[in-house]
Amino acid sequence: MAVQDDLVRARQTAEDVAAEEHRFQDGFTFRTFLGLLFVAFVMLPGSIYMGLVAGVGLGAAAEWVTIVLFAEVMRRSLQPLKRQEIYMLYYIAASLTAMGIYGLSGGPLQWKIWDQFFVQSAPAAGIADQVPSWAVPAPDSTALRQRTFLDSAWALPLFLLLITEILGRASWMSMGYMLFRMTSDVEKLPFPLAPVAAAGALALAEAGNREESWRWGVFSTGAVVGMGFGLFYVGIPVFTGTLFGNALQLIPIPFLDLTQNVEASLPTAIVGVSINLGEVLVGFVLPYHILLGAAISSVATYVVMNPILYRAGFIPNWQPNSPALQTKLAADLDFWLAIIIGLQLAVAAIGVGMVVRTLREYRTNQSLRLRGLAPPPGRGDPPLWVPLVVWAVSVVSYIAICRWLVPDFPLWIVAGFGLLWSPLNSYVSARMVGLTGQGVSVPFIKEVAIISSRYPRVDIWYAPLPLYDHGGSAQRFREVELTGTKFTSILKAELVMLPVIFLASFLFWAFFWRASPIPSPLFPFAQKMWPYYAQMEAVWKQINLPQSQIREVVLNALNIPRIVAGFVSGLGLFWLFSAFKFPMLLFYGLVSGVGQLPHFTLPKLLGAWLGHRYFKKRYGEENWVRYAPVLLAGFFCGMGLIGMLGIALALVAKSVSVLPF
Numbered sequence: 001m002a003v004q005d006d007l008v009r010a011r012q013t014a015e016d017v018a019a020e021e022h023r024f025q026d027g028f029t030f031r032t033f034l035g036l037l038f039v040a041f042v043m044l045p046g047s048i049y050m051g052l053v054a055g056v057g058l059g060a061a062a063e064w065v066t067i068v069l070f071a072e073v074m075r076r077s078l079q080p081l082k083r084q085e086i087y088m089l090y091y092i093a094a095s096l097t098a099m100g101i102y103g104l105s106g107g108p109l110q111w112k113i114w115d116q117f118f119v120q121s122a123p124a125a126g127i128a129d130q131v132p133s134w135a136v137p138a139p140d141s142t143a144l145r146q147r148t149f150l151d152s153a154w155a156l157p158l159f160l161l162l163i164t165e166i167l168g169r170a171s172w173m174s175m176g177y178m179l180f181r182m183t184s185d186v187e188k189l190p191f192p193l194a195p196v197a198a199a200g201a202l203a204l205a206e207a208g209n210r211e212e213s214w215r216w217g218v219f220s221t222g223a224v225v226g227m228g229f230g231l232f233y234v235g236i237p238v239f240t241g242t243l244f245g246n247a248l249q250l251i252p253i254p255f256l257d258l259t260q261n262v263e264a265s266l267p268t269a270i271v272g273v274s275i276n277l278g279e280v281l282v283g284f285v286l287p288y289h290i291l292l293g294a295a296i297s298s299v300a301t302y303v304v305m306n307p308i309l310y311r312a313g314f315i316p317n318w319q320p321n322s323p324a325l326q327t328k329l330a331a332d333l334d335f336w337l338a339i340i341i342g343l344q345l346a347v348a349a350i351g352v353g354m355v356v357r358t359l360r361e362y363r364t365n366q367s368l369r370l371r372g373l374a375p376p377p378g379r380g381d382p383p384l385w386v387p388l389v390v391w392a393v394s395v396v397s398y399i400a401i402c403r404w405l406v407p408d409f410p411l412w413i414v415a416g417f418g419l420l421w422s423p424l425n426s427y428v429s430a431r432m433v434g435l436t437g438q439g440v441s442v443p444f445i446k447e448v449a450i451i452s453s454r455y456p457r458v459d460i461w462y463a464p465l466p467l468y469d470h471g472g473s474a475q476r477f478r479e480v481e482l483t484g485t486k487f488t489s490i491l492k493a494e495l496v497m498l499p500v501i502f503l504a505s506f507l508f509w510a511f512f513w514r515a516s517p518i519p520s521p522l523f524p525f526a527q528k529m530w531p532y533y534a535q536m537e538a539v540w541k542q543i544n545l546p547q548s549q550i551r552e553v554v555l556n557a558l559n560i561p562r563i564v565a566g567f568v569s570g571l572g573l574f575w576l577f578s579a580f581k582f583p584m585l586l587f588y589g590l591v592s593g594v595g596q597l598p599h600f601t602l603p604k605l606l607g608a609w610l611g612h613r614y615f616k617k618r619y620g621e622e623n624w625v626r627y628a629p630v631l632l633a634g635f636f637c638g639m640g641l642i643g644m645l646g647i648a649l650a651l652v653a654k655s656v657s658v659l660p661f
Contacts, residue, residue: 025486026084029085031074031081031085035088039066039097040503041504043096044097044106047096048110048508049238050640050643051106052512052526053234053238053526066093084489091493095497102114107501107502107505109505112157112158113513117530118538122534123538126538126542127545137153148510149506149510163401165498169494170390171394171468173390173490174391174394175387175470176476177387177473178388179474180478182427183430183431183474184434184477187434191475218627219631219634219637221634222281222631222632223641225638226641228638229277230638230639232250232251233251235642237249238643241521241522251276253524254274255275256273259271259323259327260321260322266307268306268307268309268310268331269302269303270302270303270327270328271598273598273603277635278635280607281632282632283604283606283607283608283611284611284615287585289589290588291604291605291608292605293585293591294593297589297590298596298597298598302597302598303598306331314334315331315334315335317333326532328597336594337558338566339562339565339566339569340594342564342570344591345563346568346571346574350570350571350574352428379487380488382487395419399418401464405464406457406463414465417465421467422466422468425469425471426469429471430470433472434474451543573590611628615627615628
């Protein structure tokens with residue numbers, strides 16, 4: 001209940017702020033354009049390097065530093081930034097430095113850096129010759145041997161990357177806007193987390209106001225702690241890797257692994273802990289019950305149940321002396337993957353049930369159908385036919401590209417993904433985000449469709465299938481609305497960001513890759529984690545090949561009785577929590593924790609426990625709710641500054657080392 005009260009208060013605060021700024025104003029101006037260039041050419045290389053070294057992006061550091069810098073400059077120039085401009089700086093910084101999968105960051109070219117590693121990795125040896133040249137050059141090509149994008153072999157892959165980036169932005173903006181109109185304007189769903197995000201963005205504006213003494217004090221405290229910890233966690237590995245060619249890690253990155261130490265008494269138990277202080281501070285701001293549930297289920301599955309299952313013969317593929325990641329891979333494929341799928345299907349079914357129930361109320365309520373048809377004046381809404389046409393063109397373009405790249409793959413599956421499943425899935429997810437703050441997705445739809453099609457080649461995994469979930473985009477438009485920013489500002493920002501981020505991504509990734517192989521000892525996180533990620537990706541990309549042994553392993557992992565057991569268990573647990581009025585956040589935490597390493601859930605729980613049991617009592621619950629996000633932002637800002645200092649040293653060193661004289 002405390003979490004729900006916090007969300008209600010945050011919503012009321014954000015709506016009060018929006019009411020004060022009744023008129024919508026344009027947020028993308030020349031000053032925010034300068035902020036875009038600053039993030040793209042100053043922050044982006046730091047985000048790339050942090051991802052490779054520590055598996056984290058600049059995140060809050062990019063947002064805070066950019067906003068504080070520009071707000072302070074404008075304040076001293078007697079031209080303070082408008083609220084809408086500050087939100088656009090937040091939006092741009094968050095978009096350009098967002099983390100992708102595998103600890104990657106740095107714009108569109110990050111995916112090609114991953115592709116070049118994967119195609120040359122040991123797990124991909126059996127399928128490397130089948131990876132299409134329109135996705136990545138062959139492993140023996142001069143483009144990969146010389147580590148350069150300036151090779152004709154990259155022409156088609158980069159062209160396709162640019163086209164899919166354009167189509168992706170057109171797709172999410174058009175579909176996201178239509179979902180927003182349906183769920184927010186018409187159905188008036190609460191979107192409980194949108195006011196929180198909007199209020200957080202508006203709070204960044206106050207960072208440039210010296211009168212907000214408490215905010216500056218808390219932020220500065222977090223920054224000092226972040227710089228102190230970052231010196232040991234990020235700074236020393238970067239400095240030593242640059243100077244001596246081998247990174248010295250005083251604190252293990254990404255975690256301390258004790259799995260091999262306990263395997264004599266607890267075989268297959270995954271034991272370890274992340275010593276990243278940031279994980280503890282993240283626990284300060286996340287809901288306590290979600291983290292409690294995630295920690296309980298992660299420890300119960302991977303520490304308690306794994307040895308029991310191994311002795312019962314359910315984890316036969318585990319090999320002694322395996323570290324945590326390899327042990328997790330064996331346990332997941334042998335047992336837990338089917339359970340995880342069943343639990344996710346249960347969450348999806350719960351979401352669909354909520355949608356059906358609300359739609360019934362919607363059909364019987366005439367006022368619901370009439371309201372929201374006319375958007376507020378000045379918000380910058382386009383005619384509804386415009387996003388509908390843009391979405392249709394983007395989907396048809398995706399279908400045409402897939403037909404060109406993989407002509408033998410069944411066209412009806414591609415069209416079904418784009419025209420039927422993705423809109424339906426996005427709407428269900430958007431309604432769940434609007435009701436609970438969390439989206440929902442049905443797992444492994446793509447994998448099941450490809451296996452069922454009996455398509456026998458690897459190239460389908462690289463084709464841009466129009467399979468997406470734009471449910472979260474509806475919340476993004478709600479955040480923009482709450483800050484009084486015109487929707488046209490987002491359109492302008494995306495149009496300008498695309499060429500700028502593509503150019504910056506190309507330049508910086510080309511520089512890093514040319515200077516040193518990726519991964520290498522200079523990049524501890526990538527060197528340790530990427531081989532595991534490649535192993536998992538190789539498993540999935542071989543499941544549709546005929547006579548594939550891995551296909552049989554994966555199909556055995558998709559054990560139908562276990563999937564049903566996970567599905568029934570999820571529904572039963574949900575009914576139990578509903579019947580006895582237990583916190584529903586605890587239910588979602590328990591479900592999400594199955595499949596997570598205890599290495600990360602336990603430090604977050606420690607932070608949540610400290611915040612819940614100590615800091616709230618010391619500072620007062622209302623004050624602590626305000627302090628925690630600012631403290632966390634300051635911490636990541638401090639870590640980011642240390643990382644950027646190390647990055648500057650590395651860039652200078654690498655620039656000198658690659659000169660021909």
